[in-house]
Amino acid sequence: MKTSETRFKGMRDLPSAHLLGTGTAMCAGCGGLEVLHEIYDILGKKTVFVNAAGCMTLLSIYPFTPFRGSWIYTAMASAPAGAQGVRDALDTLKRKERMKPADDLKVVCLTGDGSAYGMGLSSTSAAIDRGLDFLYICYDNEGYGNTGQQFSAATPHGARTSTSMGPRGFPGSKKDLFSIWAANSPAYAATVAGAEPLDLARKIEKADTAKGPRLILALSPCPVGWGYDPKDSVEIGKLAVKTGIWPLKEYIDGKVVHTKIPKKRLPVEEYLKRQGRFAHLFEPVRKDDILKEIQAGVDAYWEGVEG
Amino acid sequence: MYRIRFHGRGGQGMKTASRILGTAFFIEAFEVQDAPIYGAERRGAPVFAYVRAGREAINERGAITNPDLVVVADDTLVPVPAAGVLRGVTENTVLIINSVEEPETWRERLNLTGPVVTMPGVKVGDAQEVRFTGVVSAAAAAAVTGVISKTSFEAAIREEIAPLGEAVVDENLKRGVEAFDLTVKNGVSIKEGSTVSAAAYKRPEWIELGFESAAISAPAIHSAATSERMKTGLWRTVRPVIDYDRCNRCWWLCSTFCPDGAISVNKEGFPEIDYEHCKGCMICMAQCPPHAISAEAEHGRKEGGDEA
Numbered sequence: 001m002k003t004s005e006t007r008f009k010g011m012r013d014l015p016s017a018h019l020l021g022t023g024t025a026m027c028a029g030c031g032g033l034e035v036l037h038e039i040y041d042i043l044g045k046k047t048v049f050v051n052a053a054g055c056m057t058l059l060s061i062y063p064f065t066p067f068r069g070s071w072i073y074t075a076m077a078s079a080p081a082g083a084q085g086v087r088d089a090l091d092t093l094k095r096k097e098r099m100k101p102a103d104d105l106k107v108v109c110l111t112g113d114g115s116a117y118g119m120g121l122s123s124t125s126a127a128i129d130r131g132l133d134f135l136y137i138c139y140d141n142e143g144y145g146n147t148g149q150q151f152s153a154a155t156p157h158g159a160r161t162s163t164s165m166g167p168r169g170f171p172g173s174k175k176d177l178f179s180i181w182a183a184n185s186p187a188y189a190a191t192v193a194g195a196e197p198l199d200l201a202r203k204i205e206k207a208d209t210a211k212g213p214r215l216i217l218a219l220s221p222c223p224v225g226w227g228y229d230p231k232d233s234v235e236i237g238k239l240a241v242k243t244g245i246w247p248l249k250e251y252i253d254g255k256v257v258h259t260k261i262p263k264k265r266l267p268v269e270e271y272l273k274r275q276g277r278f279a280h281l282f283e284p285v286r287k288d289d290i291l292k293e294i295q296a297g298v299d300a301y302w303e304g305v306e307g
Numbered sequence: 308m309y310r311i312r313f314h315g316r317g318g319q320g321m322k323t324a325s326r327i328l329g330t331a332f333f334i335e336a337f338e339v340q341d342a343p344i345y346g347a348e349r350r351g352a353p354v355f356a357y358v359r360a361g362r363e364a365i366n367e368r369g370a371i372t373n374p375d376l377v378v379v380a381d382d383t384l385v386p387v388p389a390a391g392v393l394r395g396v397t398e399n400t401v402l403i404i405n406s407v408e409e410p411e412t413w414r415e416r417l418n419l420t421g422p423v424v425t426m427p428g429v430k431v432g433d434a435q436e437v438r439f440t441g442v443v444s445a446a447a448a449a450a451v452t453g454v455i456s457k458t459s460f461e462a463a464i465r466e467e468i469a470p471l472g473e474a475v476v477d478e479n480l481k482r483g484v485e486a487f488d489l490t491v492k493n494g495v496s497i498k499e500g501s502t503v504s505a506a507a508y509k510r511p512e513w514i515e516l517g518f519e520s521a522a523i524s525a526p527a528i529h530s531a532a533t534s535e536r537m538k539t540g541l542w543r544t545v546r547p548v549i550d551y552d553r554c555n556r557c558w559w560l561c562s563t564f565c566p567d568g569a570i571s572v573n574k575e576g577f578p579e580i581d582y583e584h585c586k587g588c589m590i591c592m593a594q595c596p597p598h599a600i601s602a603e604a605e606h607g608r609k610e611g612g613d614e615a
C-alpha cells in the first residue's frame with residue numbers, strides 16, 4: 001500500500017482513544033491483550049467475536065465484558081464453524097429485511113495458537129474452502145497459555161514448555177501457519193506484532209476492507225509462559241522482528257510481500273537470552289548446536305526473501 | 308486438625324507454598340488437603356491457597372473459614388476486601404505477614420488479639436525475591452506447626468520443586484531452611500483447631516434466587532465494556548508515575564503499548580494513567596523515550612484504586 005492510501009501515515013495517526021474495556025482478567029503485561037486492543041481500536045465496535053477456548057475466553061465472563069459488541073464462545077476446534085453460523089444468521093436477517101444492511105456486523109474469530117495451528121485447523125480449512133467472509137485473529141503466544149504453557153504446534157524449536165522440560169527443550173519446530181493460509185488464496189493474510197503498531201494498523205485497515213477468509217497472525221509475547229518481566233513485553237516483540245524471527249509480511253493480490261525487512265538482523269541470541277523459556281540454551285552449559293540451528297533457520301528464511 | 312491459609316498475588320507462589328506444606332505434612336503421616344483458589348484472574352490478582360492436615364480422616368471441604376494460621380505473602384492485600392485476608396481470624400489465629408512494618412503495628416492497625424509475626428528471610432518489595440516467596444511462606448508455616456521436622460520439610464521441597472531442575476531445588480532448599488530456622492527462633496507456635504461437627508455447620512450466606520421465566524432470568528446484556536467495573540488497579544505492586552515536565556507528549560507510544568488500554572490522552576496531548584485499572588506491568592516505563600515514567604512502590608499506600 002502506498003502511504004497515500006492509508007489513514008495511518010505515521011504514529012500520530014494511531015487511535016488515541018481505546019475501545020476495549022479495561023478491567024480484564026488477562027495477566028499484567030499480556031502481549032495478546034496488547035495486540036487485541038490495538039486491533040479492536042481499528043476494527044471498531046460493529047464486530048462479533050467468536051472465541052475458542054484459551055486465555056482470551058476469560059475476557060468475557062458474565063456479566064463482564066470488555067467488548068462493546070457481541071462475543072460468542074465455541075469449543076477449541078470450532079471457532080470458524082461458529083463464525084459460519086454467525087455470518088449465516090446475519091445474512092439471513094438482512095435477506096429477510098429484519099436488519100438494515102447498515103447494521104451488519106463483522107465476524108471475527110479470536111483464538112490462540114493452540115486452536116489456530118492445531119485443534120481448529122480443520123474447521124479453518126473448511127471455512128476457507130467455503131469462502132467464508134470472516135477475519136481470523138490468532139494471538140500467538142506459542143503454547144497452550146491458559147492451561148500452563150504446554151507446547152503447541154506454534155512452539156518454536158528448543159523452547160522450554162511445561163511439556164518439554166528436557167535439557168534441549170521442544171524438539172519439534174514451529175508450524176508455518178501463514179504459508180498454509182497463503183497457499184489457499186485467502187482474501188488477505190498478514191503477520192503483525194503489537195510492538196509494531198503502525199505496521200499493524202495498516203494491515204488491519206486492509207484486512208477490514210477485504211471480503212472472504214482473512215488471517216491476522218499476531219505475535220503475542222507472554223510474560224508468564226515465556227519467562228520474562230512483564231515490562232519487557234514490547235521489547236521482546238521488537239527483538240523478534242529485529243532478529244528476523246518474526247517476519248512482518250502480508251499476502252495480498254496473490255503475492256507475499258514483506259512489510260518490514262530488518263536491514264541488519266540482530267543475532268537470534270539477543271531475543272532468546274531475554275526469555276526464561278530459552279535459558280537452558282545458555283546455562284549451565286551453552287548449547288551451541290541448538291543456537292546455531294535456530295540461527296541457521298532464520299538465515300535460510302531471509303535468504304529466500306532477499307534472494 | 309490444622310487449618311492454614313496462604314494469601315498472595317498470582318505469581319507469588321502461594322500454590323507452591325500450599326503444596327510444599329501439604330507434602331511436608333503428608334511425609335509426617337498426616338492426612339492432607341491442599342488447594343489453591345483463584346478466579347479467572349491471573350498474575351497480580353489476589354489469590355489464596357489452603358492446607359488442612361489431620362491425624363484422622365478430613366471431612367471438611369472447601370475454603371477455610373476458621374484458620375489456625377494465616378500467612379500473608381504480600382501486605383498490600385490486607386486492605387483489599389476481595390482478598391479476604393482476615394476472614395475468620397480470631398484470638399487463636401496466628402498471623403504471619405511479609406512486611407517491613409513491625410508486628411505490633413499490624414496488631415494495632417488491624418485490632419488483632421492473636422499473635423502476629425513478620426515473615427523471616429525475604430526482602431520485602433525486592434522483585435528478585437518474589438520467586439522465593441512461596442518456599443519462605445511454606446517454611447514459616449511448617450515451622451510454627453511444631454510437628455514438621457526439618458528433614459520432612461526439605462524432602463517436601465525436593466519433591467515439589469524437582470520439575471524445575473537441580474539448581475532451582477538447591478536455591479529453594481537454602482532459602483526454605485533459612486526461613487524455617489529463623490521462624491523456630493521466633494518461638495511462635497500454632498494450636499491445632501478442633502474438629503467441627505456436621506451439626507454445627509453454618510450455611511454460607513447465599514442469596515436464594517427464585518426460578519423466573521427466561522425473559523427475566525436471562526436478560527439480554529447490552530451494556531458495553533462492563534469489565535471496567537473490575538478494579539484491576541488492585542493487582543498492582545508498583546505504579547507508573549508520569550513526570551509531566553519530562554513528557555514529550557508522544558502518547559502514541561505509551562497509550563498504544565499499554566495492553567489494558569489504561570492510558571488515555573488528554574486534550575493537551577498528555578497521557579493520563581487510569582490507576583483504577585492499571586495492573587502495573589510497567590511497559591509504559593520501559594518504552595518511554597525520555598524516561599518520563601518512573602516506578603513507585605505501592606507499598607504503604609492505603610489502597611490500589613486511588614489517584615496519585
Ligand SMILES: Cc1ncc(C[n+]2csc(CCOP(=O)(O)OP(=O)(O)O)c2C)c(N)n1
Nearest residue numbers: 053054055076112113114115143144145146
Ligand atoms: C478440546 C479441548 N481440549 C482441551 C481444552 C482445554 N484448554 C482450554 S484453553 C487451552 C489452551 C489453548 O491454547 P491456545 O489456543 O494457544 O490459547 P492460549 O491459552 O495460549 O491463549 C486448553 C488446552 C479445551 N477447552 N478443549
Ligand code: SF4
Nearest residue numbers: 026027030055145222
Ligand atoms: S498466560 Fe500469557 S497469553 Fe495468557 S493471559 Fe497471561 S500473559 Fe496473556
Ligand SMILES: [Mg+2]
Nearest residue numbers: 112113143145
Ligand atoms: Mg497459545
